[in-house]
Amino acid sequence: xxxxxxxxxxxxxxxxxxxxxxxxxxxxxxxxxxxxxxxxxxxxxxxxxxxxxxxxxxxxxxxxxxxxxxxxxxxxxxxxxxxxxxxxxxxxxxxxxxxxxxxxxxxx
Amino acid sequence: xxxxxxxxxxxxxxxxxxxxxxxxxxxxxxxxxxxxxxxxxxxxxxxxxxxxxxxxxxxxxxxxxxxxxxxxxxxxxxxxxxxxxxxxxxxxxxxxxxxxxxxxxxxxxxxxxxxxxxxxxxxx
Numbered sequence: 675x676x677x678x679x680x681x682x683x684x685x686x687x688x689x690x691x692x693x694x695x696x697x698x699x700x701x702x703x704x705x706x707x708x709x710x711x712x713x714x715x716x717x718x719x720x721x722x723x724x725x726x727x728x729x730x731x732x733x734x735x736x737x738x739x740x741x742x743x744x745x746x747x748x749x750x751x752x753x754x755x756x757x758x759x760x761x762x763x764x765x766x767x768x769x770x771x772x773x774x775x776x777x778x779x780x781x782x
Numbered sequence: 783x784x785x786x787x788x789x790x791x792x793x794x795x796x797x798x799x800x801x802x803x804x805x806x807x808x809x810x811x812x813x814x815x816x817x818x819x820x821x822x823x824x825x826x827x828x829x830x831x832x833x834x835x836x837x838x839x840x841x842x843x844x845x846x847x848x849x850x851x852x853x854x855x856x857x858x859x860x861x862x863x864x865x866x867x868x869x870x871x872x873x874x875x876x877x878x879x880x881x882x883x884x885x886x887x888x889x890x891x892x893x894x895x896x897x898x899x900x901x902x903x904x905x906x
């Protein structure tokens with residue numbers, strides 16, 4: 675099996691920066707994708723291919739990669755960013771796709 | 783507008799069978815893989831697998847292989863997730879989602895858009 679590890683929770687004050695990490699052995703060779711899931715809603719992609727942002731996603735969302743860790747950064751956090759965030763990637767073979775356990779972002 | 787619309791909530795008893803649906807619109811349904819994702823109450827997302835509508839090629843996560851079956855009906859642009867014998871542990875929200883990349887060559891990528899989810903409740 676293959677796992678992606680995320681911190682369970684991150685708390686941040688409005689206007690500050692939230693950073694969410696996702697670690698996995700295959701991340702140097704596989705892209706990561708990030709989803710935002712607000713309460714009672716379906717997930718929405720906010721970052722693809724480690725650092726690209728889909729149209730319509732605010733530019734305060736950014737992604738980066740370094741070795742076996744990828745990071746989602748939310749700059750200038752707003753109350754509406756309070757949600758669960760999940761990373762998604764694949765094992766080294768590309769055949770097993772997985773999600774990280776999710777990180778709950780709380781805006782204080 | 784590309785949309786995935788799922789069937790409504792289901793309440794079943796353990797041992798019963800069930801088939802839930804996901805209808806795609808606004809794009810060429812046959813040419814994009816469709817994924818299924820489970821979310822148990824209060825828990826995270828779990829990738830169940832994917833199916834290619836044009837030829838019904840299906841790939842299952844090892845955790846779900848043999849537990850569920852994916853199928854499609856191209857004529858009505860609808861994908862299905864089914865169980866032959868439900869367990870209480872199948873209680874969850876189930877999402878379908880369109881794979882981001884056009885075509886049969888399957889490489890890891892993201893899912894967009896997602897359906898609204900189908901809540902399945904199984905009582906013992």
